[in-house]
Amino acid sequence: MSQHFINSLLFGIYPYICLAIWLLGSLIRFDREQYTWKSDSSQLLRRRQLRLGSNLFHIGVLIVIGGHFAGFLAPHWMVSPFLNASQHQFIAMAAGGSAGIVAIIGLSILLYRRLSDPRIRINSAHADILVLVILWLQLALGLSTVPLSLAHMDGLMFETLSTYVKGIVTFQSVANLIAPVPLVYKIHIVLGFTIFLISPFTRLVHIWSGMATVAYLFRPHQIVRKR
Known part of the structure; x- marks a missing residue:
């Protein structure tokens, strides 16, 4: 199997498979299994750790996701009058790195809480633990790209990744752009689409519910009343 074929498969075809399953699978689940459209709460068990970890994770990850969309999808003509490629990369690296640290601290608390408490672990589905591990790895990979970015502050890598993401969104053949990119970026991209x-x-x-309403950002905590 040639390197060109693997590159085209992982970065040219796989992203569309993931996005198609994400959209169609979500629609089918909403249509057929609406009662499962939720994130099961374990607030009744060790509430304090849940509040701290959940708040840190959600605040951090929302900034990370928003930064990815704004940084990679913002049109060049909109950004270039204010920032050059190097400055854009530095802002993305500083904001994303800071938010990523907050998110991974929160997620580490949630993962420790779920694995260390026998009551929570026995009430956790394997998929719940798998999701936390995958998200933790994705955040760790994202943070590990910060030193690489610091070593190459010319903005070329950022521009390459931005062009790739824009190409995926606009259905252009851009898989070849990823060939020279360091391995950590490649794993980060593949795992990111795997999350979709x-x-x-x-x-x-349940992320769809958050995307559907701005009120999600100001929602109260789920309250579990004691008998």
């Missing part, structure tokens, strides 16, 4: 792939089959599907 598994979302319709896990608790991650």
